[in-house]
Amino acid sequence: MTEITLKPINKAEHAEDxxxxxxxxxxxxxxxxxxxxxxDYINEFxxxxxxxxTTDNLxxxxxxxxxxxxxxxxVAEGYELPTDWWIGLMLLDPAFRGRGTGRAVLHLLRKRARRAGATMLKLSVLEANPRAVTFWTREGFVPHRYAPATPESDGHNRWVLKHQL
Known part of the structure; x- marks a missing residue:
């Protein structure tokens, strides 16, 4: 497989992509x-x-x-704690799932997070997405807490997972 890289992107230049x-x-x-x-989904991303x-932390x-x-x-730097990196979304083209792409991305994120002084990666994963739960736990993430859906939320139960760097 050709090398995977992370390229910084922004809304103004990369929204269509x-x-x-x-x-x-x-x-x-x-x-x-x-x-x-x-x-709207892309704007939220x-x-x-x-x-x-603030957006300076994204x-x-x-x-x-x-x-x-x-x-x-x-990624949000400094959420929930100052030395945490919160992975808000990792979205992969289905054609590249299950082929080591997610693992390669996570390896690059770990390196960047460590260089930035982070000591913990955290994320929430939809309970309705068991493949994602399996991926993250296989990669060393452990349960941090369970976040059940509430009347104010989007209706999804989630697992908040963490990984010590």
Whole structure:
């Protein structure tokens, strides 16, 4: 497999490419939000900020293999704790799932997080996405807490997982 890289991306220059990727990965997007991806979904990818942070704390990356965008990742630095990196989304083209792409991306994220002084990776995974739960736990993430759906939430039960760096 050709080397996987993470390329920083931004809304102004890369929204159309991000939408194209989200449309290829519509199976996950539809599971998550109950409809096909659109530009609102992409805007949220680039702009959704956890409590207490600003967009300055967000890092968006395209997962690249040569010139092909295989996925995208968004990370919030400093959520929940100052030395945490929160993986808000890792979305991969279905054609590249189960082929080591996710593992390669996670390896690159770990390296970047360590260089930035992070000591913990955290994320939430939809309980309705058992393949993702299996992936993350196989990669060394352990349960941090269970987050059941509430009347104010999007209706998904989630597992919050953590991984010590």
């Amino acid at each position: 991000a939408l194209d990727l989200a449309e290829r990965a519509a199976d996950y997007v539809t599971l998550e939000i109950g409809r096909a991806p659109d530009m 680039f702009e959704a900020v956890p409590p207490g942070l 890092y968006a990356f395209a997962v690249m293999q040569e010139t092909a965008m295989l996925g995208m990742v968004c």
